[in-house]
Amino acid sequence: EAGVAQSPRYKIIEKRQSVAFWCNPISGHATLYWYQQILGQGPKLLIQFQNNGVVDDSQLPKDRFSAERLKGVDSTLKIQPAKLEDSAVYLCASSLIQTGVAAYGYTFGSGTRLTVV
């Protein structure tokens, strides 16, 4: 079974520029999550999708972050404009069904390391 795919692996941009990250979840996984992990901290949930609908985006800074999941499969996370404090690793994860996370947790992709200079 292929894992969660993310790209790019690394990205360096200047502040006020825009950037986009891509995630392809494990085949058949209905629920997809984007987490932000700042150096030295644990992952923080930004947004959760169930199929192509948003379930939880309460911690997404909506003035600059946006995300979509077209057709309930791939997802993109965008930052526009970026700030220095957005430097972090952006992790995508997926789980089989919405309640599946209570039983089995979920699998992370390799992440995208963003540096804003």
Next chain:
Amino acid sequence: QKEVEQNSGPLSVPEGAIASLNCTYSDRGSQSFFWYRQYSGKSPELIMFIYSNGDKEDGRFTAQLNKASQYVSLLIRDSQPSDSATYLCAVTGRGYGGATNKLIFGTGTLLAVQP
């Protein structure tokens, strides 16, 4: 109060010793508890999960849960240098509608196993 609290460490143990990692959580409604291991520069990897009070063993790893005390721990027996990593505690959190379908993570404990 943070939702999931861990001592950031570093926790240093000699090779072959038992490493004990601890975690407390604030939401009494949390139902499932997970331990992830994260090597430097890598993404988190699930190593253990536990739902019921008591101990759960898997190889050299033992997860312990005490819901009354809102406490979960991970014991690593016969610690090896390859166990050196950050260990993240995660608990299920309430999403919209009260469904516990997301994980809330602690900040992680850095474990260093000395050869």
